[in-house]
Amino acid sequence: MKMFIETERLYFRELLETDVEGIFSLDSDPEVHQHLGKNPIKNIQQAKDVIKFIRQQYVDNGVGRLAIIEKESSDFVGWGGFKLITDLTNGHKDYHDLGYRFLKKHWGKGYATESSKAAVEYGFNELKLPSIYAIADIDNLQSQRVLKKCGFIEKEIFNYDLVPHYWYEHHKLTMELF
Template sequence: MTRIIETERLYFRELVDTDVEGVFSLDSDPEVHQYLGQNPIRTIQQAEDAIKFIRQQYIDNGVGRLAIIEKETNDFVGWGGFKLITDLTNGRKDYHDLGYRFIKKAWGKGYATESSKAVVEYGFNELKLPVIYAIADIGNLQSQKVLKKCGFIEKEVFNYDSVPHYWYELLNIE
């Protein structure tokens, strides 16, 4: 499997069917979903459907969230990367959103910052994106710290699914 992005401790590759247990472990955890609408998945089928949905994004949009693998253990620890948002969100559409999600055993290791910095570099240098956006629930202080460490600028507060979120922007300034 091709490593698309690599950092000191992690690498990214496409999500594949054999990631179903990892995706289920990640997305069935209510704590992981605390700031994601509090709607964790409940079945393996939902994890399979999520992988299929993301794999279709690779085909349709050329990007989609990627599996994040810990080099030392070769374990699935989460997903991250870009998603092309085609629905209207905060007055915008057809933009690249940076996202990440990690299983609890990977929390507190700096993986979100390490991986997000690598994704931003990939987005600007390889995909030649002019701008990258991200959102974070106003209660999610950890994600806010990660995005700011990566250089994102908090632009405004807006309601996403009736919950206040910060809208972040990072311009590709060459």
């Protein structure tokens, strides 16, 4: 098993078929999906399909969301990292989007900031990305704080699936200023 990113308390690895229970717990929770279109999954097969979809992104795009594992317990706590967005979004196409999602029982531990800072560093230093982008529902104040702590600059508001979102950008040059 290859670890891609490591922090003091967490590590990132590829999502595996054995993560199906974790993905189901994560993506079937309506509170987790509060700012994600409010469309949680409803069964284990959908969780398997999520994993299959992400694993195919590893093959097709060389990147995809990664499982985030708590070192102390070896528990699946969520996912994070990059996704290559090939659809036109807010005037952008073929860009790397930073995302993260955590099981509710792990909220408030600082995992989103810790993992996202490490992912940004990995994106710039290992993947050699010139820019990283992110979006956050305008009502998702916690995600907005995380992204700003990680050096993202809020650029504008746009409608994503008919819901207002902030568009964030982070460029390699900005990283060197921190």
